[in-house]
Amino acid sequence: MVLTAFGDRACVPLAVPPTPLHACGMPRTWDPESLSPAKAVRFLLDGNQRFLDKASTHQARTFQAELADQPQRPFAIVLGCADSRTPVEILFDQGFGDLFVVRIAGHVVAPSVVGSIEFAASQFGTRLVVVLGHTRCGAIAATVQAIQSGNGPESRNIRAVTDRIAPHIEPLVRTGGASAQQVLLRESMRAHVRASVDHLRHGSRLLEELVLAGRLAIVGAEYELETGRVHLLDDVPNEGGGTDPPSG
Numbered sequence: 418m419v420l421t422a423f424g425d426r427a428c429v430p431l432a433v434p435p436t437p438l439h440a441c442g443m444p445r446t447w448d449p450e451s452l453s454p455a456k457a458v459r460f461l462l463d464g465n466q467r468f469l470d471k472a473s474t475h476q477a478r479t480f481q482a483e484l485a486d487q488p489q490r491p492f493a494i495v496l497g498c499a500d501s502r503t504p505v506e507i508l509f510d511q512g513f514g515d516l517f518v519v520r521i522a523g524h525v526v527a528p529s530v531v532g533s534i535e536f537a538a539s540q541f542g543t544r545l546v547v548v549l550g551h552t553r554c555g556a557i558a559a560t561v562q563a564i565q566s567g568n569g570p571e572s573r574n575i576r577a578v579t580d581r582i583a584p585h586i587e588p589l590v591r592t593g594g595a596s597a598q599q600v601l602l603r604e605s606m607r608a609h610v611r612a613s614v615d616h617l618r619h620g621s622r623l624l625e626e627l628v629l630a631g632r633l634a635i636v637g638a639e640y641e642l643e644t645g646r647v648h649l650l651d652d653v654p655n656e657g658g659g660t661d662p663p664s665g
């Protein structure tokens with residue numbers, strides 16, 4: 418028996434077989450037992466509170482061989498930064514199989530990142546995507562510095578990161594004027610999170626289709642290194658359980 422976000426029963430294969438393809442060609446799945454976005458957010462924030470209270474329920478994250486035979490059923494997809502101080506499963510107090518996590522410096526929305534999120538959202542019935550920024554982000558700071566100095570990183574691979582952040586924060590940095598650097602960095606991080614959410618909502622036909630059908634919510638959040646607390650930056654659609662019928 419595996420304790421999951423779905424209760425204390427063992428994971429079971431999807432109750433509803435996969436339905437035909439999305440218009441863009443990706444498989445379409447619908448799991449009537451998926452958590453609603455609102456409930457998924459509540460699971461995350463409750464987990465963050467347990468983390469803060471040092472009341473973790475996953476302190477013994479032991480190997481579970483039975484997971485190999487079970488389908489994935491993550492209740493949330495999290496796009497976070499690769500920063501070593503932001504371990505997503507730990508700060509949300511979640512365990513094996515609970516979260517589908519994509520981490521990359523500056524949580525930039527590169528094509529392979531969009532593809533990873535499309536894969537999870539279309540295959541596992543997961544109904545929530547969280548873009549998780551954090552304070553004192555090195556990728557944001559490097560991008561701010563590049564804009565202010567006019568000199569980007571020498572490595573074109575590092576520029577592949579900062580060039581994906583710069584358009585989201587450049588107006589803010591150029592008008593930031595006398596803002597204290599930490600204030601500017603935080604506001605830049607929030608602007609980048611919001612732009613990343615918008616990119617995922619509208620830059621992917623598959624994700625946009627799921628959002629319009631009410632099957633998926635994409636929200637922004639920030640993690641404070643200083644306090645350990647996660648704050649949502651968006652409202653989450655308020656709805657009942659995860660039993661909405663498939664729309665087609």
Ligand SMILES: [Zn+2]
Nearest residue numbers: 498500554555
């Ligand atoms: Zn970072």
